Amino acid sequence: MTSRVEILNDGGYRSDGRRQHELRDFNIDLSVRGQADGCAMVSHGLTQVLVSVLGPREAKNRSQTIHNRAIINVELSIAPFSSSERRKRSRNDRRILEFAAAVKSTFEPVIQVHLYPRSHIDIFIQVLQQDGGLLSASINATTLALITAGISLFDYVSAVSAGVHSTHPLLDLTALEENDVPYLTTAVMPRTGKVTLVTLETRLHADRFEEIFRLACDAGKVIHKEMRQAVMARTGQLVRALDIGLHDQGALQRDTEDDQEMRID
Amino acid sequence: MITITSFPTESKDSDTYERTRHHPDVLDDVLMDEFDEEDSLDTRLTSPGVPLTSSHAFMRGHGTYVDGDEVIASVAGTIERVNKLVTVRALRSRQVAARRWKVDANARQDAVLMLSSVNLPGGIQRRKLESDELQMRNFFEEGDLLVAEVQAFFADGAMSLHTRSLKYGKLRNGQLITVPPVLIRRLKSHFISLPCGVDLILGLNGYVWVSKHVTEREREGEEGFDAEAVYSSRNNDIDPATRTAIARVSNILRVLATYFVPITDTILADAYEWALEQDPECGVKDLLREENAEAMILAVTARAAE
Numbered sequence: 001m002t003s004r005v006e007i008l009n010d011g012g013y014r015s016d017g018r019r020q021h022e023l024r025d026f027n028i029d030l031s032v033r034g035q036a037d038g039c040a041m042v043s044h045g046l047t048q049v050l051v052s053v054l055g056p057r058e059a060k061n062r063s064q065t066i067h068n069r070a071i072i073n074v075e076l077s078i079a080p081f082s083s084s085e086r087r088k089r090s091r092n093d094r095r096i097l098e099f100a101a102a103v104k105s106t107f108e109p110v111i112q113v114h115l116y117p118r119s120h121i122d123i124f125i126q127v128l129q130q131d132g133g134l135l136s137a138s139i140n141a142t143t144l145a146l147i148t149a150g151i152s153l154f155d156y157v158s159a160v161s162a163g164v165h166s167t168h169p170l171l172d173l174t175a176l177e178e179n180d181v182p183y184l185t186t187a188v189m190p191r192t193g194k195v196t197l198v199t200l201e202t203r204l205h206a207d208r209f210e211e212i213f214r215l216a217c218d219a220g221k222v223i224h225k226e227m228r229q230a231v232m233a234r235t236g237q238l239v240r241a242l243d244i245g246l247h248d249q250g251a252l253q254r255d256t257e258d259d260q261e262m263r264i265d
Numbered sequence: 266m267i268t269i270t271s272f273p274t275e276s277k278d279s280d281t282y283e284r285t286r287h288h289p290d291v292l293d294d295v296l297m298d299e300f301d302e303e304d305s306l307d308t309r310l311t312s313p314g315v316p317l318t319s320s321h322a323f324m325r326g327h328g329t330y331v332d333g334d335e336v337i338a339s340v341a342g343t344i345e346r347v348n349k350l351v352t353v354r355a356l357r358s359r360q361v362a363a364r365r366w367k368v369d370a371n372a373r374q375d376a377v378l379m380l381s382s383v384n385l386p387g388g389i390q391r392r393k394l395e396s397d398e399l400q401m402r403n404f405f406e407e408g409d410l411l412v413a414e415v416q417a418f419f420a421d422g423a424m425s426l427h428t429r430s431l432k433y434g435k436l437r438n439g440q441l442i443t444v445p446p447v448l449i450r451r452l453k454s455h456f457i458s459l460p461c462g463v464d465l466i467l468g469l470n471g472y473v474w475v476s477k478h479v480t481e482r483e484r485e486g487e488e489g490f491d492a493e494a495v496y497s498s499r500n501n502d503i504d505p506a507t508r509t510a511i512a513r514v515s516n517i518l519r520v521l522a523t524y525f526v527p528i529t530d531t532i533l534a535d536a537y538e539w540a541l542e543q544d545p546e547c548g549v550k551d552l553l554r555e556e557n558a559e560a561m562i563l564a565v566t567a568r569a570a571e
Binding site for chain 1: 309310312313314315316328330332337339340341342343355407
């Protein structure tokens with residue numbers, strides 16, 4: 001391959017000092033921002049994505065509602081300063097629409113839409129920095145934002161990109177590597193191992209596909225562990241805060257006990 | 266004072282995800298140790314996709330779903346168990362219009378009918394239970410028509426309705442005609458019974474309900490009053506004569522609406538009388554034809570002028 005940069009050097013290290021199967025630093029921040037029901041900021045290395053989830057709420061547009069399930073609406077905005085070349089994309093850029101449609105179809109089988117009839121779930125993805133793996137970062141952040149919004153999901157969705165350099169598989173590519181190497185992005189539901197998204201925009205040898213596909217699915221499970229840990233930490237923290245509030249108000253607790261007795265009648 | 270930050274500042278209070286990292290092989294062991302050290306809180310927590318229990322021994326509640334023979338959490342939160350019912354209570358969730366119905370009232374916004382402003386079967390003074398909340402669809406369902414009184418307006422202009430009287434409730438045995446709201450004048454009573462055995466409810470929102478006559482006795486709920494019937498969605502048997510009467514009144518209303526004639530009980534009675542006189546050569550459906558409609562409007566306005 002004739003490339004200006006060395007993807008994998010003789011020592012088996014990549015351009016940013018990682019090994020082949022090493023993931024980038026993965027950071028999650030689940031604190032609430034503004035009006036959103038659920039919020040997550042996720043960074044994979046230098047790629048940083050902020051996702052806000054609003055809803056389920058009554059749709060503004062009556063003609064858009066479906067009487068027995070919720071509608072998912074995904075909007076993506078890429079900050080002009082997010083990449084190395086400053087560039088402003090319009091909201092109706094074909095690539096942006098395609099990206100939003102990919103995220104939407106990833107989550108349609110995962111969100112329990114039948115629980116929210118005639119309502120509307122908005123997912124707003126803001127890309128703050130991009131350095132490869134944009135789709136996987138967006139999907140991971142969306143999963144976390146949906147969970148913090150309290151929307152019922154069948155499972156987590158965790159996504160990772162994987163590529164192949166001659167015969168060496170690589171995980172979690174940076175922008176530099178994405179330019180030179182064929183790669184795919186997969187999103188898996190870790191409990192069942194079901195795959196909700198596979199995208200491949202570059203030409204990849206058919207013999208290599210299975211190997212890196214399986215690798216990406218396994219890496220998804222590792223990402224899932226990290227995500228779950230963050231969610232549990234956050235939930236535990238909130239529950240603890242809630243418990244303190246409850247102990248202060250004995251009356252409130254008594255009320256809930258009453259309710260339970262009545263339910264048995 | 267207004268401060269502007271280009272990005273949300275990261276909160277300091279351990280909200281951000283900070284934890285010692287471990288190698289994946291030992292990670293599970295480390296997590297187990299942590300669970301043991303802390304109180305039972307962490308065992309009460311769950312997140313989507315985590316199997317909770319067997320679906321044979323337990324029933325699934327909110328925040329869970331069944332896949333195969335496992336009950337699996339679908340939200341992140343605390344696990345709660347009441348007898349055999351397992352639920353997961355999410356920390357942040359939105360209830361989509363809980364304890365209320367949304368009613369299309371021909372207004373800018375949908376009106377709201379609270380569960381608390383509805384007459385429940387079994388007496389007005391009954392306490393509202395949580396079970397009533399779950400059974401809301403037994404009272405009113407999507408697509409039901411109902412008559413209610415406007416109780417109050419919210420600050421944003423949405424209406425709050427109530428049906429806490431036997432006059433109000435679910436509509437059946439008839440049909441709905443929509444007319445421009447200006448045509449309905451404010452009357453002493455908007456519940457009219459015409460002499461032809463047809464009841465009318467003239468809504469100020471332009472919705473008119475034409476139905477089979479209900480006797481005074483049945484409506485007041487003394488003897489022979491069926492409490493279940495208030496929320497029943499089944500029509501009673503309607504004999505052909507009443508059906509034609511309802512159809513005729515409906516067509517008269519449609520004609521009056523197209524000619525923009527205000528709808529009052531006297532005008533309706535006059536028009537009905539006129540329609541009966543023309544009956545053999547001008548049947549119910551012929552009322553809608555232009556020449557008949559014009560003749561009716563002329564006759565009615567002439568009589569109103571007298």
